Amino acid sequence: MVEPAEAKAPDAPPADGEGASPAREDPPSARSGHLAIMLLGWVAAIMSTGVCLSAVSLPSATADLGLSPWMRSACASAATLAIAATALAAGVAADRLGRRRVLMWSYALAGVANLAIVLIPSAAVYLAGNILAGVAYGVVLTATYAFVKAVAPRGSLGKALGLWGM
DSSP states (O other): OOOOOOOOOTTOOOOTTSSOOTTSOOOOOHHHHHHHHHHHHHHHHHHHHHHHHHHHHHHHHHHHHTOOHHHHHHHHHHHHHHHHHHHHHHHHHHHHHOHHHHHHHHHHHHHHHHHHHHHSOOHHHHHHHHHHHHHHHHHHHHHHHHHHHHHSOTTOHHHHHHHHTO
């Protein structure tokens, strides 16, 4: 004979192990969350220094590569424009492919772009490298922002973003 199931209230929480959803885990402790947010901020800051270093190296690149005034101004703004153009697409890619995977590929792209800039003495490669590095930096900024949102304690996203941006 089958015994009738116990009636539960529709919004009652599940008993231990019963119907628990593994999709959403509790956020990490506040201390480890703050550390992760600070590290993500440092990663974004370190990666974005490439844009600054590109601007600082532009006078010597102009002399070494013989950049025309048009090429010099294109190189000066290439990374910044690439960052702005990449932000939305990078967010979608991070959501669909995974934040960690997209972040790691952006590190690789930045490394290849910066190595090409340093090792190949050509005005076209200098411009293309700055564009690719800008794409990588835009992805890093977007992916680290998404990580901050994921590790921030509930109800404190504003504080977490402030800590990330320090």
